[in-house]
Structure formats: C-alpha cells, structure tokens
Amino acid sequence: MRTERWAGVALLVAIAACGAGEPPGRVLTVGRNPPPEIVDACDLASRRCSRCHPLERLLLAHVSAPGSWVMYVDRMRHQPESGITEPEGRTIVRCLVFHSFGPEGLSSLGEGSP
C-alpha cells in the first residue's frame, strides 16, 4: 500500500516536471519575438492575471485599440483582491498592447503613458 502511494506521488512529480521550464508568460508572446521588457511584462501579467482566471482568457479579449487595454486592465485591477498595483497595471498593459498590436501599438501609447 505504501509502495503504491509513493508511486502515485512520483507520478505526480513526473507529470509536474513535464510542464516545468516554460516561461509563464510565453502564451502571450508566442510568435511575436518580443523584446526583454515585454517578456518581463508578460511574465508579470501571467502571474497576476492567473490568480482569478486562466491566462488564455486574455487571448480572447475583444480590444479594438491600444488605449482600450488601459481601461480594461484598470477595471480588472479593481476587481476584489486582484493583487495588481497601479504600476503593475501599466506594465501589464504594455504586454497586452504588444500582444494585440505589436510594436506599433506600443509606440501609439506614447511616452509616459502606460
């Protein structure tokens, strides 16, 4: 019985190991060749947003303009216990704008904006 229990634990560890090593924010940048700043921003987005919902929900958001992400993230930031501070919200916006609109989207946000 004890052997079976340890075998179960070993199986779970092995399965977990199969999923290790992939940067958590990669789902938001795949195929985009992001600069290091955006990689970090998307890692932050993956850590914060996945508290309440799967990260992939971000891929399905219907956002028509880079500036829309600002209000979108701000609304999410104010959900109860979101854990997203205002500076972090600005960083997450940069990840999502890059994901949706590429480098051109980021430049359209302008200097000093999120």
Place this chain on the structure above:
Amino acid sequence: MKRLAWLGAAALAATAAAGADELQRNFAGSIQADYMAVPTEDVARKIAFDGATIELSMKLAIDFGPNTSANVKVCYACHGFEVGMAFFDIRVADQLNFRVGRFSPSFGEFPLRHDPANHRTSDKPLPYDMGRMLRYQEWNEGVLPAPWVDNGLEISGTQYFRKLTQLDYAVYAIMGPKANAGALDFDFVQSHTPYYLDNNSRPTVGGRLAFTLGLGESSTASLGASGMYGTYDPDNKLHFLIGGADLVLRLETVFLRAEYLIRRTQFDLGASPQTTFRYGPGPDGKYDDYFVKDGFYTELEFPAGNFDFVARWDGLRRKGNVPISSPLRSESIVLRYTGALTYRVWQALRIKLSGEFYDFSDFPDEAVIHLGLAGPF
C-alpha cells in the same frame, strides 16, 4: 456617508468630462458542457441533477472612462436565463470603489473564480454548492450557494503595501436570502426567481477583510474573513448569520486553498413543534429555534504542461432539529473526496474530468464521474 456620496459624485463628474469617445465595450463569455454520471445508482435523478448540463455566461463590460464602468452578465444554466450582473463600478481611488446594482457580494475566496471557465473542477466545493451535489434536496444545497447574486450596494477597496502585500476590504448591503413566513430554512428558488425584490423591507449586511502577504516575486499567502447578517422571512422574525474564513497559499503556479463557512439559521417553531419536528425539547423543556450548517473544502491545484490537476476534500455538516419528514438526523455529515484533471485542448478550452466519492452519514455512499468541456470566448 455624505462625504462618500460627494466623492462618488466627483468621480462620475470626472468620468463625464472624459468624453464619450472613451467609451469602450468588451464582450466576453464562457460555456461549460458537463456530463455527470452516478455509477452507484440506477436512476440517479432521484437524488441529483445528473446527466448533461450547460452553464453559459455572456458578459458585456462598458468602460465609460478611467474611473467608471458597467457590467451586464446574462447566465443560462439549470435555472434558465438569469441576470448575473447588472452594476456600475465607480472608482474613486484604489482604496474606495462603489459598486451599485445587481452583483455577487464579496464573500469568501471561491466566488472570485466561480465561473466554470475559471476553476478547474466541474462542480463547486460543497459549502458553495448550488444543486449539483448528491442529495441536494435533503441538504438544501450548501452553506451559501455560489454565485450568490443580489441587488444592493458594495463599497470596497485595496491598500497596497510593499510588493504583493495588500489589505482588501468590502462592506455591502443587499436584499438577502428569502423564504416564506414560517420557514425552516432559506428558500433558494425563491431567492433567485422573480420578483427581484426585497421580501422584508430590511437589507442584509455583510463584509469581508482579506490580507495578502507577498512571498517573493510570485508567491503569496492570503487570509480572509467574511460575514453576512440579516433576516430572511417577510416578517423579519427569522435571523441568520453566516461567517467564513479562507486561506490561499500560492507558490508560483501551485495553489493550496482552504475555506470554512458556517451559518446559524433561525427557524419558526410554529404553534405545535411536537408535530413539526422529529426531536423533542432540550433538558430545559424548550425547543431550539435554530440549526447550524457548516462546511469546508481544501484543495491542491497544480499545472503540468497542458494539464491541471486538482485534489480536493470537502464536506458539510448540519446540527439541529429537523422536520419530521427529513431523512437527516440532529447531526448529519457528508464528506467528499475529489480527484480532477483538465487538459487544455486549445487556448483556454479545457476538457474536465473528475471522480468523486461521497461519504454520507445518513445515506449509502456514492460515486460520481464528471466529464466536461469548458472555455471562455
């Protein structure tokens, strides 16, 4: 209170000044199609809503500007179409947010991720069960079915400290649960069906306080406490009090969650309790006019590639007198053991598979298998 009203008015004025060109509309939704089999029963419909169920939600979020938004959400599930959200959010600061309309008041941790596309098991933990547990009629569902949707006002906010450490609060006044005069427990059907009106002219009040401690870059430990108090009958004679405590430990992508809910519900003894209730009076010759229902769940959730695994242990207990017709006793318990996995088929579309074992104190033990498909759009 006047100052709060002025702050809210100022935020609205600022939003109006932002101009109509900032209006943004976002549509989102989710679907879960689930099949629940009870291999230990020939005809499980007698004790459960088994078979296929669909849970659909469609939400429209409108950002009027940086400080104000509206959310409207329509849900379709076992009850048919219902309005799950219809509220305005007015954000004055991180520490002060007003939510007015129809919403789920802040209570506990699970309701934050009650959407089937946001949690990994097919069903909800027993304290939050809304009719998918076995023997839901005998138990009258969980302690506080989720999502609890109600009309009212909530004031909430967050104070951030150093990285990832924060204190969240929420206080609210809502219509509250309902039942007829002379009730013995909440009537959950009446509580979510028309008329969407307060049945007793008294608000139910509640609140929540949660502290999150940052542990490194992406690990946190959160401790929360919630409470709700009011009357639920039309005559304001029957009081209830619900308390809750929750602990969430997040280590990178691994979650360990534990919650405990307890509800003390007063009931109407009527003119002749000896003909209504199974058990007689206590040593003092008096009948208790309340029962206590509590429940817990603890679960471990961890991802592995396209898989997510969940191990959950949850339970319910009811202590107190019961109607003569009830199969429950003065103290009844159900414990449930769940093993679940999800597989991400595409983006956030997931296959959900889980097995559950029910250990009842008053009924034969049962097994359940869930197979479902869930995802947002």
